[in-house]
Amino acid sequence: MPVQLDDGAGGLLKDKIEDLGLTVHTSTGTDKICDGETAYHRMVFKDAEPLDVDVVVFSAGIRPQDALARTAGLEIGERGGIVINDNCQTSDDAIYAIGECALWQNRIFGLVAPGYAMARAVADQLMGKVATFEGADMSTKLKLLGVDVASIGDAQMQTLVLKRWCCKIRLKALTRN
Numbered sequence: 699m700p701v702q703l704d705d706g707a708g709g710l711l712k713d714k715i716e717d718l719g720l721t722v723h724t725s726t727g728t729d730k731i732c733d734g735e736t737a738y739h740r741m742v743f744k745d746a747e748p749l750d751v752d753v754v755v756f757s758a759g760i761r762p763q764d765a766l767a768r769t770a771g772l773e774i775g776e777r778g779g780i781v782i783n784d785n786c787q788t789s790d791d792a793i794y795a796i797g798e799c800a801l802w803q804n805r806i807f808g809l810v811a812p813g814y815a816m817a818r819a820v821a822d823q824l825m826g827k828v829a830t831f832e833g834a835d836m837s838t839k840l841k842l843l844g845v846d847v848a849s850i851g852d853a854q855m856q857t858l859v860l861k862r863w864c865c866k867i868r869l870k871a872l873t874r875n
């Protein structure tokens with residue numbers, strides 16, 4: 699979750715998940731998957747001991763569906779996505795793109811809130827108002843294996859005036875007698 703969590707928060711989440719009895723491997727490149735000796739498959743890593751596993755689940759991230767725009771000859775980003783300006787206009791200013799297919803300032807947003815903000819900006823323009831898309835709140839709340847995770851504001855410190863505050867809160871389990 700590199701968009702939502704910085705290194706420190708990612709480390710805290712890893713600890714929480716490992717407290718549940720799971721082992722988390724990060725920064726581990728998979729070289730190949732072959733037949734296992736003690737389980738169905740063997741994951742062979744570039745830089746760590748191999749791991750025998752019964753099930754492999756791929757989670758490969760998001761890829762913008764931009765085929766229609768490609769066919770139409772609109773400008774597409776290097777790694778996909780329809781290039782838009784702050785008005786959400788594509789390289790053809792009569793055509794707008796919003797949501798997960800749109801590439802704004804070289805960014806694809808993988809959340810619904812930025813799509814809604816783009817939709818509002820375009821709707822306002824179509825109504826004759828001046829409105830631009832200026833980025834969106836990337837705050838996220840989710841539950842990961844039962845662990846509550848929330849990321850609020852500029853988690854990656856991209857706003858220059860921000861100061862770093864780090865606060866670890868440990869909540870003790872409350873029991874009723």
Ligand SMILES: Cc1cc2nc3c(=O)[nH]c(=O)nc-3n(C[C@H](O)[C@H](O)[C@H](O)COP(=O)(O)OP(=O)(O)OC[C@H]3O[C@@H](n4cnc5c(N)ncnc54)[C@H](O)[C@@H]3O)c2cc1C
Pocket residue numbers: 763766796797798799807808809810811813
């Ligand atoms: C498993 C999962 C969990 C998620 N959880 C969250 C979450 O908790 N919170 C959150 O904010 N976001 C979440 N997201 C992301 C969120 O779903 C997307 O950011 C959002 O749906 C993007 O909206 P969109 O309208 O841009 O695209 P989509 O919802 O993908 O809609 C695009 C539509 O266009 C259609 N389409 C594509 N090409 C064509 C074509 N040529 N002609 C006609 N139709 C076409 C597609 O079939 C699709 O129906 C999640 C995504 C996934 C996959």
